[in-house]
Amino acid sequence: MAEACCDLEADINGEETFLVNKRIICSFSGRLSKLLGKSTGANRNKVIFHDFPGGAENFELIARFCYNNGEIDISPSNISLLYSAAEFMEMNGSVSRNCNLLGKTKRCIEEIGFWTWPDLLATLKHCQDFQQVATSSGILEKCLDSIVARLVITSEASPCASTSSPDSSGFRLSCDTRSTESLKSSFSRVNWWFEDLSVLSSDLIEMLVKSMVSRKYNHVIIGRVLLYYQKSKFFTATSDEKCKVLEVVIDMLDTLDPSCIPCKSLFGILRVVPGLNISKSSRSKLESMIGSQMDQATLDNLLIPSPYGASYLYDVNLVLRFLKAFLHGGGCRSSPTRMKKVASLMDLYITEVAPDPFLRSSKFLALVAALPDSARDRWDELYHAIDFYLKVHAGLSEEEKLKICCALNYEKLSSDACIHLSRNANFPSKSAVQALISQQSKLKNLLQGTKNTKLDTDSPCKFTQIRRKAKKDEGSEQTDLYSGKFDVPPDHENLRTHLQGMQGRVIELEKLCKKMQNQMARLMKSKVSTHGTARSLPRLCSCKNINLH
Incomplete structure (x- = not known):
């Protein structure tokens, strides 16, 4: 000029x-x-x-x-x-x-x-620098709508060439065999466009995903887009940029159907969270998403190191929050099968963390009691985990041990576990008594269910009836059950075999129960002589008054 x-x-x-x-x-x-x-x-x-x-x-x-x-x-x-x-x-x-x-x-x-696909991407990139103007003018909205519309149309079609090519038209619905095979080697049928969108800002990705959700786009693919975007951005992003990306990805994943997001991928995101200062809201959403899929997790997933500065080895509080989210999401009501899978996983986890010498009894008890009783058909695994914990934490007070043992369901322990517990010095004596009473109750129920035998089937307590019959016998201290003599009809040989198999176990339990009663009696006399007045003993682990006879 x-x-x-x-x-x-x-x-x-x-x-x-x-x-x-x-x-x-x-x-x-x-x-x-x-x-x-x-x-x-x-x-x-x-x-x-x-x-x-x-x-x-x-x-x-x-x-x-x-x-x-x-x-x-x-x-x-x-x-x-x-x-x-x-x-x-x-x-x-x-x-x-x-x-x-x-x-x-x-x-x-x-x-x-x-416009072609590359043209749309070029416009989006420029809109990032002038997002406010682009939003008010409608350019950004129209561009996003056009991209989503084309993705919907072509979601079932294979693109012909990589969109990174300047000659790519973006959406050719037919292609020759050579170009198809070449494409398959670098992109799958559904994620060929993931890399193109990875250059967008987190704000635009958020807008794009919201548009895809509103158009009912496949949630599985949306989830994969977000996970790919997070990984690709983390290669070059600063710490602050990573926080922003992670928050957007978590917030958008939270809007999708939980079943469309792999549990493994969520744990992958969780692994990078400790090093970033993301918002509490995003953390809570991530934990809730993981908790809703707790039945899909593995033991390795849950063995997350404790936060920096904590003395205990594993982040038990985090796992408890997972369980809370699972229960809050109706895991126990929607599917008993899912609930039992979580219970089995928790039995493994509790056994794994039990040897931690720094794990407080209150946290261990919270793990044991986190799930409802109906989640487990048998409590043997949990019993062994508690046994392990009590061995390592031998310095626990009697009161702390009792609190932990009260969480056990003795009725769901196997006979072998009950006998093992009754002899286990790591457990309080009251727990041993409770185990014997539980086993005794099982025997009563077994005998009450016996049909067509010499016993009176209308009696409310067949075990007591046997003992009374034994006293009436001339000096005999054994019933037919103890001696192995059963008056059972010929067509009930299976019942005869079963009762004979129980013979030795009944005798052993009776002896242990009598020995425990004597110990309890001596303890009572000792307390009376020491204090001058009678005092009631604490309730047993079932928290009910139990008649030992």
Whole structure:
């Protein structure tokens, strides 16, 4: 430009100063025309813009448009810049019929449905820098809608070539065998476009996913997009950028069907969380998602190291929160099978953490009692875990041991476990008594269920009946059950065999029970003689008064 023609000085955001012809620029810009009036004299004027969209680079595009008498090549790579600048400079044709840059860009935006996939991506990238303007103008929304619409259309079709190619049309629905095989080696049928979207900002990914969800796009694929996006961004992102990405990914995953998100992938996200300062809300959402799929987890998933500074080995509190989320989500009501799988997993986990010498009894008890009684058909595994814990933590008080043992369901312990517990010095004596009583009750129920035998089947306690019958025998201290003599009809040989098998166990339990009764009696006498007044013993582990006879 000749110096004589450059009578307007334009300072653009402090980046660069342009010398332009005031008459030419004002003939296209309604904003400058208002600011400078109709004066086109030789006196040089100056304008300062602090918030010009796109900065100095975009002002240069506008200046070229004006000097070319309203002609410019509008492309997907500059349309958002031109539109935002045209709106800022009020280039809507109010001054000259040829200066309606705003109208030209709007017409191009209306044709966005015919753009190729690379063109759409280029526009999205530019919208990231001018998101506010792009949102208000509708460019961003139209671009996102077009991308999602094409993904929906082509979700069942294989693309023909990598979209990273500048020649790619993005959505060719038929292709030759060679190009198909080449594509399969680098992209799967459903994730060929994941890499293209990984260049977008977390804000745009959030908007894109919301649009996909509203259009009922496949939640499985959306989940894969988000997981791919998180991994790809983490290669170059700063700590703050990682926090933002992770929060967006977690928030968006939380809007999807939980069954569409692999539990393994959620634990993968969880592993990177400790090093980042993400929000409590996002942490809570991630834990809830994992908890809702607790039945899909493995023991290795749960063995998460404790937070920095904690003395205990594993993050027990985190696992307890998983269980709370699982129960809150109706895991026990919706599927008993899922509940039992979680119980089996927890038995393994409790056994694994039991040897930790720094694990407090309150936390161990919380793990043992976290699930309802109905979750387990048998409690043998949990009994062995408690046995292990009591061995390692031999210094626990009697009260602490009793609290832990009260969580046991003695009725669901096998006979072998009951006998083992009755002889186990690690357990309080009251627990041993409870185990014997539980086993005795099982024998009563067994005998009560016996049909067509010499016993009176209407008696409420067959075990007591046997003992009374033994006392009536002439000096005999054994019943038919003890001696192995059974009056059973010939067609009940299976019952005879079963009762004979119980013979030795009944005798052993009777002896142990009698021995325990004697110990309890001596303990009572000792307390009476020491304090001068009778005091009641604490309740047994079932928390009920139990008659030992």
